Amino acid sequence: MSATTPKEIAREAVRLLAARRLPPTPDNFQAAYHEVAGTRPLQPFPLAQLRQIAQALPERTPAQVRFKALFNKAVSRHTWDDLEKVLTQHLAAAPAPASTPTAAAAPATPPAASPVTDGPAASGFGPSDFAPSAFAPDAAHAPPIAPEIAEQTARIIDIAQPLVAADDRRLHDMGEELVRYLRLPEHHPPTLRRMLADYAYRLSFGVEEQTGVREALLGLLRQVFEHIDAISPDNPWLRQQMQALVQAAQPPLSQRRLEDLQARVKDVIVKQAEAREQTVRAQELMRQTLATFLERLAQTAASIGQYHAEFEACAQALERAESLADMAPVVQEAIQTARAFAADTQRVADELTDLRDRANRAEAEVERLRAELDQMAELVTHDLLTGVLNRKGLASAIDRETRRAERTGTRVCIALLDVDDFKRLNDTLGHLAGDAALKHLADVARRSLRPQDTIGRYGGEEFIIVLPDTTPEEACGVVQRLQRDLSAHLFLQGEQKVLITFSAGVTELQHDEPVDAAIARADAAMYRAKRAGKNRVMAG
Numbered sequence: 001m002s003a004t005t006p007k008e009i010a011r012e013a014v015r016l017l018a019a020r021r022l023p024p025t026p027d028n029f030q031a032a033y034h035e036v037a038g039t040r041p042l043q044p045f046p047l048a049q050l051r052q053i054a055q056a057l058p059e060r061t062p063a064q065v066r067f068k069a070l071f072n073k074a075v076s077r078h079t080w081d082d083l084e085k086v087l088t089q090h091l092a093a094a095p096a097p098a099s100t101p102t103a104a105a106a107p108a109t110p111p112a113a114s115p116v117t118d119g120p121a122a123s124g125f126g127p128s129d130f131a132p133s134a135f136a137p138d139a140a141h142a143p144p145i146a147p148e149i150a151e152q153t154a155r156i157i158d159i160a161q162p163l164v165a166a167d168d169r170r171l172h173d174m175g176e177e178l179v180r181y182l183r184l185p186e187h188h189p190p191t192l193r194r195m196l197a198d199y200a201y202r203l204s205f206g207v208e209e210q211t212g213v214r215e216a217l218l219g220l221l222r223q224v225f226e227h228i229d230a231i232s233p234d235n236p237w238l239r240q241q242m243q244a245l246v247q248a249a250q251p252p253l254s255q256r257r258l259e260d261l262q263a264r265v266k267d268v269i270v271k272q273a274e275a276r277e278q279t280v281r282a283q284e285l286m287r288q289t290l291a292t293f294l295e296r297l298a299q300t301a302a303s304i305g306q307y308h309a310e311f312e313a314c315a316q317a318l319e320r321a322e323s324l325a326d327m328a329p330v331v332q333e334a335i336q337t338a339r340a341f342a343a344d345t346q347r348v349a350d351e352l353t354d355l356r357d358r359a360n361r362a363e364a365e366v367e368r369l370r371a372e373l374d375q376m377a378e379l380v381t382h383d384l385l386t387g388v389l390n391r392k393g394l395a396s397a398i399d400r401e402t403r404r405a406e407r408t409g410t411r412v413c414i415a416l417l418d419v420d421d422f423k424r425l426n427d428t429l430g431h432l433a434g435d436a437a438l439k440h441l442a443d444v445a446r447r448s449l450r451p452q453d454t455i456g457r458y459g460g461e462e463f464i465i466v467l468p469d470t471t472p473e474e475a476c477g478v479v480q481r482l483q484r485d486l487s488a489h490l491f492l493q494g495e496q497k498v499l500i501t502f503s504a505g506v507t508e509l510q511h512d513e514p515v516d517a518a519i520a521r522a523d524a525a526m527y528r529a530k531r532a533g534k535n536r537v538m539a540g
Contacts, residue, residue, distance in 0.1 A: 411470060
């Protein structure tokens with residue numbers, strides 16, 4: 001065989017599966033791997049079958065009862081060595097039949113291993129599978145596992161089962177069987193190694209599938225946000241929020257970050273619902289105004305037609321009049337018609353003026369709502385430029401972590417960061433480059449900070465980091481690591497590489513202390529860091 005290392009053997013096994021057009025299932029891969037390596041695959045311990053055999057063993061004599069008890073003990077321990085010993089001792093102690101005087105002296109060694117495709121081994125296990133050499137050739141020299149290590153391993157598997165084996169019944173059963181075996185008083189090291197290897201092999205597929213599901217769900221979430229962004233070209237506020245949500249849904253994720261993302265989505269939904277309701281009312285008012293206006297125009301047109309007919313009748317009567325006496329009533333009727341026409345015209349003019357005022361008010365309301373939507377970004381919890389929390393979001397995060405620390409008896413620290421020489425950077429490279437530098441710092445911080453840490457933009461070039469379950473010394477270490485990462489990832493402005501540094505003050509939030517007092521203490525420590533030479537972290 002040209003393949004000698006496990007990596008090369010695995011690569012050849014994959015090629016073999018592809019050449020034979022076999023699906024890469026665990027069983028197919030295992031068979032191909034052993035075929036390439038020239039070894040025999042290990043068979044699973046036939047626990048159910050051996051227990052069935054144990055139940056069928058007779059218990060008519062004390063020797064049979066003792067043998068059955070020893071057999072059951074060996075089966076429960078998954079130990080081929082003990083099974084061999086029990087069978088050998090039992091056969092050696094049993095009287096030989098008269099017709100076969102040499103039967104007791106016959107060797108207890110099982111027949112040689114046969115290929116897995118021959119005989120009973122093809123159905124799961126055969127005579128060769130009961131040989132201790134099939135699983136543990138070095139059983140006599142294997143060191144026993146410490147009880148505390150076995151218990152800790154069992155606890156780890158117990159804790160991980162709901163996460164990694166929720167959708168894999170076989171992995172779940174293997175985990176439970178392994179936990180039960182680990183909690184036995186004694187273990188057979190080769191058997192334990194085999195069970196752990198089988199579980200790890202199956203676990204690798206489960207973890208790979210869970211990772212794929214997680215990435216697919218995140219991709220679907222980002223796709224939804226991007227689709228909403230694409231279909232909202234006339235709503236800049238919503239587009240900005242969707243773009244910020246896309247950034248917030250980028251891995252790595254944590255429970256705190258998901259809670260923050262959920263709160264942000266809820267905030268967007270509530271604000272949009274309020275704005276939509278007010279917009280619908282304004283649009284309904286404008287619709288009613290337009291309908292009334294059209295109705296009044298129709299009435300005015302009808303009135304003008306009626307008055308035109310009356311004036312035409314008066315004109316014809318005047319043409320037929322032969323004296324002043326005949327003309328007087330016609331003139332009187334014309335005057336009354338003119339007065340009625342003037343009154344109707346004034347009434348319509350007043351109504352149209354009122355409608356115009358209502359339309360102006362509705363238009364002003366729509367403009368106000370549009371301006372409110374444009375300004376609503378300031379009311380949500382994230383900064384539109386950098387995608388991190390804004391002051392409102394920081395206040396919520398500090399309040400949430402403070403209450404959590406009170407429940408769990410842990411500590412919370414905050415760090416106030418101020419970019420060094422930011423005014424000079426703006427003056428040299430321009431304000432757009434300054435904005436890009438702030439975004440760069442926020443991006444590096446999201447990658448550098450721990451999953452439980454939260455960063456927000458406090459204002460201008462100042463940022464605050466909330467560090468839960470952290471001592472001031474540990475908090476200083478976290479911020480210093482961010483400084484090193486920022487130095488390792490230079491800010492690119494065109495072809496120019498710019499080193500961005502910051503000075504920081506770190507302090508611990510005290511019980512029942514106003515947040516402003518803690519921020520002021522961190523601010524004082526930050527200014528001490530500035531005076532000490534910048535690009536430093538001071539505790540306060």
